[in-house]
Amino acid sequence: MWASEGWGGNFEDAINWKVGDGRVISFWEDSWLNCGALKKVFSRLFSFSTVKDAKVAQLGSWNNGVWVWSLEWRRSFFEWEKPLESRLLQFLLGTRLVLGETDNWLWEVGEFQNYSVTSAYVLLRRDREEVLPNVYSRLWRCKALPSATLTAWRVLENRIATSVNLESRGIVVDNPLCCLCGMEEESNCHLFFVCRFAWLVWCLCFEWLGVTFVIHSDPVLNFIQFGMCNASGQINEFWGVIWVGVVSEIWKHRNNVIFNREKVDVLEVFALV
Ligand SMILES: [Zn+2]
Numbered sequence: 001m002w003a004s005e006g007w008g009g010n011f012e013d014a015i016n017w018k019v020g021d022g023r024v025i026s027f028w029e030d031s032w033l034n035c036g037a038l039k040k041v042f043s044r045l046f047s048f049s050t051v052k053d054a055k056v057a058q059l060g061s062w063n064n065g066v067w068v069w070s071l072e073w074r075r076s077f078f079e080w081e082k083p084l085e086s087r088l089l090q091f092l093l094g095t096r097l098v099l100g101e102t103d104n105w106l107w108e109v110g111e112f113q114n115y116s117v118t119s120a121y122v123l124l125r126r127d128r129e130e131v132l133p134n135v136y137s138r139l140w141r142c143k144a145l146p147s148a149t150l151t152a153w154r155v156l157e158n159r160i161a162t163s164v165n166l167e168s169r170g171i172v173v174d175n176p177l178c179c180l181c182g183m184e185e186e187s188n189c190h191l192f193f194v195c196r197f198a199w200l201v202w203c204l205c206f207e208w209l210g211v212t213f214v215i216h217s218d219p220v221l222n223f224i225q226f227g228m229c230n231a232s233g234q235i236n237e238f239w240g241v242i243w244v245g246v247v248s249e250i251w252k253h254r255n256n257v258i259f260n261r262e263k264v265d266v267l268e269v270f271a272l273v
Contacts, residue, residue, distance in 0.1 A: 016105065017030060017031070017032035017103060017104070017105050018103065018104045018105070019032060019056070019095060019096070019097060019098070019103055020097070020098050020100075020101035020102045020103045020104065021057055021097060021098065021099055021100065021101060021102065021103070022055060022056030022057035022060075022097050022103060023055055023056075023057045023102070023103065024055065024102060024103035025055060025056045025103045026053060026054070026055060026056075027054045027055060027056045027058070027059055028046050028049065028052060028053075028054070029053070032056070033091055033092075033094075033095065035091060038088070038091075039052075039168065040168060042084060042087075042088050043164050043165075043167045043168040044081065044084060044164070044167055044176060044185060045073075045084055045085060045088055046167070046168065047167040047168075047170060047171075047172055048073045048074050048075065048077075049071070049072070049073065049074075050072045050073065050074055051072070052170070056097070056103075057097070059071055059072075060097075062099070067096070067097045069089065069092055071085075071088075135156065135220060135223060135224060136153075136156075138223075138236070138237075138240055139152060139153060139156065139223070139240065139244070141237055141240070142237060142240040142241050142244050143237065143241060144240075144241045144244040144245060144248075145248075147248070148244050148245060148247075148248035149244055149248075151244075151247060151248040151251050152223075152243065152244040152247045152248060155188060155192055155219050155247050155251075156219050156220055156223060158188050158219070160188060160251065162186045162187055162188055162190075162191055163175075163176040163177075163185065163186040164176070164185055164186060164187040164188070164190075165187075165188065178190055178191055178195055178197075179254060179257045179258050179264075180195055180196075180197035180198070180250075180253070180254060180257065180264050181195050181196050181197050183195075183196070188219060189217045189218065189219065191250065191251075191254065192219065192247055192250055192251075193215055193216065193217045193218075193219070193222055194217050197250075197264060197266060198250055199215060200266045201246060201249075201250060201266055201269050201270055201273070202215050202246060204266070204267075204270040205242060205246060205270065205273060208270075209242070213225070213226065222243075223240075223243055226239055226240075226242075226243045227239040227240070242273070245272075245273040246269075246273050249269045249272045249273050250269060252272075253265070253268070253269045
């Protein structure tokens with residue numbers, strides 16, 4: 001249930017791996033390094049891995065009692081990709097495999113130390129009640145164009161076809177850099193909130209509205225914070241419409257730049273919002 005509805009994050013958080021000889025843990029799929037599944041954290045590297053379902057033990061060997069990692073890639077890296085590999089190796093440095101011990105997982109949800117249906121249910125309820133309070137009801141109340149609202153929903157759910165999301169599904173993208181700035185990989189957070197282009201569009205909107213805001217890079221937190229404390233429901237619905245407008249126009253512009261070879265133009269996007 002949680003996988004199909006995008007509620008898998010906290011479920012994975014409840015499982016803590018105790019690394020043994022690395023024969024059970026899936027290197028890319030399992031969340032075994034306290035940073036989430038490596039295929040999500042290092043989606044680009046994952047798309048270049050030669051064995052996507054490799055167990056930890058398959059990606060290194062013992063040398064005089066010391067575990068040495070040997071990761072294999074389908075091609076050598078571009079200059080800008082090399083720091084990604086170094087970062088992954090840094091993560092791996094802190095791990096210690098133990099010969100003769102089987103990998104084990106521990107289940108921890110509050111006071112529950114052993115897996116049970118009750119503890120899983122507690123976790124699911126906690127996910128639903130704490131993570132996204134009223135976010136979707138606010139979104140669906142917005143009187144924006146249905147297609148724009150749908151784009152905004154995809155952004156909140158991280159289901160929009162950015163190059164990082166495509167790569168996490170194993171699709172190799174020719175140029176994964178953001179087409180609006182050319183500086184960083186096109187992730188959901190980057191494209192809509194961190195990118196210099198997006199940042200300028202948001203700033204123009206704030207100037208027009210006569211307010212100042214911190215631009216949060218997490219879509220859900222950004223949407224929650226985008227509104228006026230103590231304002232009436234109607235005013236906050238208006239803010240919701242602006243948010244949906246900015247996000248959907250950035251997405252449309254990005255598609256026009258890629259597929260129709262249009263010029264990158266901040267003012268045009270602002271005017272359309
Ligand atoms: Zn960018």
